[in-house]
Amino acid sequence: xxxxxxxxxxxxxxxxxxxxxxxxxxxxxxxxxxxxxxxxxxxxxxxxxxxxxxxxxxxxxxxxxxxxxxxxxxxxxxxxxxxxxxxxxxxxxxxxxxxxxxxxxxxxxxxxxxxxxxxxxxxxxxxxxxxxxxxxxxxxxxxxxxxxxxxxxxxxxxxxxxxxxxxxxxxxxxxxxxxxxxxxxxxxxxxxxxxxxxxxxxxxxxxxxxxxxxxxxxxxxxxxxxxxxxxxxxxxxxxxxxxxxxxxxxxxxxxxxxxxxxxxxxxxxxxxxxxxxxxxxxxxxxxxxxxxxxxxxxxxxxxxxxxxxxxxxxxxxxxxxxxxxxxxx
Amino acid sequence: xxxxxxxxxxxxxxxxxxxxxxxxxxxxxxxxxxxxxxxxxxxxxxxxxxxxxxxxxxxxxxxxxxxxxxxxxxxxxxxxxxxxxxxxxxxxxxxxxxxxxxxxxxxxxxxxxxxxxxxxxxxxxxxxxxxxxxxxxxxxxxxxxxxxxxxxxxxxxxxxxxxxxxxxxxxxxxxxxxxxxxxxxxxxxxxxxxxxxxxxxxxxxxxxxxxxxxxxxxxxxxxxxxxxxxxxxxxxxxxxxxxxxxxxxxxxxxxxxxxxxxxxxxxxxxxxxxxxxxxxxxxxxxxxxxxxxxxxxxxxxxxxxxxxxxxxxxxxxxxxxxxxxxxxxxxxxx
Numbered sequence: 072x073x074x075x076x077x078x079x080x081x082x083x084x085x086x087x088x089x090x091x092x093x094x095x096x097x098x099x100x101x102x103x104x105x106x107x108x109x110x111x112x113x114x115x116x117x118x119x120x121x122x123x124x125x126x127x128x129x130x131x132x133x134x135x136x137x138x139x140x141x142x143x144x145x146x147x148x149x150x151x152x153x154x155x156x157x158x159x160x161x162x163x164x165x166x167x168x169x170x171x172x173x174x175x176x177x178x179x180x181x182x183x184x185x186x187x188x189x190x191x192x193x194x195x196x197x198x199x200x201x202x203x204x205x206x207x208x209x210x211x212x213x214x215x216x217x218x219x220x221x222x223x224x225x226x227x228x229x230x231x232x233x234x235x236x237x238x239x240x241x242x243x244x245x246x247x248x249x250x251x252x253x254x255x256x257x258x259x260x261x262x263x264x265x266x267x268x269x270x271x272x273x274x275x276x277x278x279x280x281x282x283x284x285x286x287x288x289x290x291x292x293x294x295x296x297x298x299x300x301x302x303x304x305x306x307x308x309x310x311x312x313x314x315x316x317x318x319x320x321x322x323x324x325x326x327x328x329x330x331x332x333x334x335x336x337x338x339x340x341x342x343x344x345x346x347x348x349x350x351x352x353x354x355x356x357x358x359x360x361x362x363x364x365x366x367x368x369x370x371x372x373x374x375x376x377x378x379x380x381x382x383x384x385x386x387x388x389x390x391x392x393x394x395x396x397x398x399x400x
Numbered sequence: 401x402x403x404x405x406x407x408x409x410x411x412x413x414x415x416x417x418x419x420x421x422x423x424x425x426x427x428x429x430x431x432x433x434x435x436x437x438x439x440x441x442x443x444x445x446x447x448x449x450x451x452x453x454x455x456x457x458x459x460x461x462x463x464x465x466x467x468x469x470x471x472x473x474x475x476x477x478x479x480x481x482x483x484x485x486x487x488x489x490x491x492x493x494x495x496x497x498x499x500x501x502x503x504x505x506x507x508x509x510x511x512x513x514x515x516x517x518x519x520x521x522x523x524x525x526x527x528x529x530x531x532x533x534x535x536x537x538x539x540x541x542x543x544x545x546x547x548x549x550x551x552x553x554x555x556x557x558x559x560x561x562x563x564x565x566x567x568x569x570x571x572x573x574x575x576x577x578x579x580x581x582x583x584x585x586x587x588x589x590x591x592x593x594x595x596x597x598x599x600x601x602x603x604x605x606x607x608x609x610x611x612x613x614x615x616x617x618x619x620x621x622x623x624x625x626x627x628x629x630x631x632x633x634x635x636x637x638x639x640x641x642x643x644x645x646x647x648x649x650x651x652x653x654x655x656x657x658x659x660x661x662x663x664x665x666x667x668x669x670x671x672x673x674x675x676x677x678x679x680x681x682x683x684x685x686x687x688x689x690x691x692x693x694x695x696x697x698x699x700x701x702x703x704x705x706x707x708x709x710x711x712x713x714x715x716x717x718x719x720x721x722x723x724x725x726x727x728x729x730x731x732x733x734x
Binding site for chain 2: 127350
């Protein structure tokens with residue numbers, strides 16, 4: 072169980088956010104770049120769920136898109152089962168695409184409203200040429216619908232006939248139709264109500280057990296992540312500041328940002344735990360702070376933090392990019 | 401704790417509030433006979449899933465229901481004065497002055513063409529009738545209070561020059577500008593990141609308690625409610641399912657729907673492998689089951705639930721719309 076299915080090494084993505092050429096000439100502006108993802112490394116073992124958490128603008132979705140090959144990386148590499156993911160290499164990508172699938176955030180935007188459910192679910196089979204004859208595909212669609220908790224009769228309906236939770240089930244059935252091993256879930260439940268979210272999370276866990284799936288799970292909701300993940304990566308302004316075992320991270324976070332994020336989660340249990348006063352917001356990613364991106368908001372910042380980005384060091388629960396991680400204090 | 405209704409008149413009293421929309425398929429009831437009281441300085445959480453009628457209840461109180469929707473029945477009293485049948489001109493004097501509002505998306509509740517100063521000064525002058533100079537001083541003081549750094553300088557900025565969290569602080573300042581008795585906050589933190597959410601909730605809580613203003617906090621996030629509210633009202637399909645002190649509702653839910661809702665929230669230190677799930681989904685408003693609206697999904701359903709709509713029954717410090725808490729039923733079981 073410990074051979075990595077996906078390895079991401081020093082993954083970087085830079086976006087050019089410059090003004091148009093003429094404006095730059097007239098206003099004497101420099102070109103501007105945004106480092107959306109900055110040297111992120113992690114690996115995911117087979118059958119495991121790795122979660123990426125972070126606030127908006129931290130680079131979660133950019134990583135998801137690069138992992139499935141929807142977006143080219145500016146630097147670093149992604150290796151899926153020995154095969155490099157590179158959207159430019161179309162031949163190599165064709166071989167690996169059916170093994171990687173994605174579930175998107177909004178089931179209202181990700182399903183074509185003019186297609187019947189059976190066509191939506193069969194589309195990956197059609198494009199990968201799976202389940203050859205028509206009849207086998209129809210049967211497979213029915214099987215998939217039942218697998219995700221809908222009924223075979225739903226195949227003839229259109230997406231608008233379903234509620235948000237049911238649509239997300241259809242999106243899951245579509246992702247499963249090419250028999251993938253690895254699914255990237257980008258905020259799969261954040262558009263849903265809590266009671267529906269519980270149904271979808273339970274379904275995803277059941278499917279993982281049944282089909283031996285590996286998930287890259289992206290969310291901003293720490294309690295959802297806590298429920299789903301084996302390991303968690305915490306992103307801040309494009310940098311992976313901590314990567315640790317899920318249970319341990321919640322018990323003893325090592326990076327001050329992970330600590331702050333955990334502190335900010337509202338306390339449903341009403342334990343009356345004391346709360347550290349939070350301060351500041353995520354800085355503008357076009358002009359990030361020098362050194363460690365978190366230093367302006369950090370309560371234990373030292374001069375070194377302003378000068379350079381801390382290297383990744385081993386902690387008792389994983390890795391963290393910090394000069395003063397919790398266990399050394 | 402004393403029953404707020406036996407004390408002097410509550411700040412806000414909502415009785416059998418019904419909001420209806422005429423549609424081609426017939427009359428659609430978005431809020432169905434909802435009643436509650438709100439005492440001075442109290443924070444009431446209104447929770448429920450999408451379509452439960454939370455926002456509609458808030459809009460009805462502040463008189464902002466968009467036609468063709470209308471209040472189809474019931475009364476709303478603010479400090480003993482009836483406010484649900486006021487003319488638009490009279491309602492405008494209540495809105496802002498007596499009831500402030502904080503909406504979900506700060507970008508849409510601020511006018512992008514005016515500076516923060518212009519918007520705040522206009523509000524303060526309209527409601528309090530002070531000079532422009534004094535209004536500006538008050539505006540700066542307010543921005544300072546909601547935690548905007550360098551308020552005297554930033555007041556002349558436009559909304560787009562602020563970040564999301566800062567904009568929501570401005571909206572809170574705007575809602576509190578005329579010193580209202582009641583603030584209705586409709587999903588004030590839903591558009592924000594968790595670390596910013598915590599700050600905004602703190603600001604809202606602190607300022608309202610300093611001014612002894614009551615708050616109706618509308619949200620789908622039980623965590624926010626647990627940290628902020630004194631009492632909670634749980635809505636389901638436009639009806640009140642349960643209302644009671646926050647601790648009772650969250651830790652000892654009585655209505656089977658509330659129980660399911662609480663169980664479906666993943667816990668931050670949970671050890672459970674599966675979440676409790678309520679089967680099915682909330683009914684469409686065009687197709688609400690007879691009897692209790694929750695009966696087709698309820699694990700504890702019995703025959704009366706399908707026939708008769710449950711009344712709000714007192715149970716401990718809560719009120720619950722569930723036949724399980726009917727005296728006859730309880731006697732029969734024991």
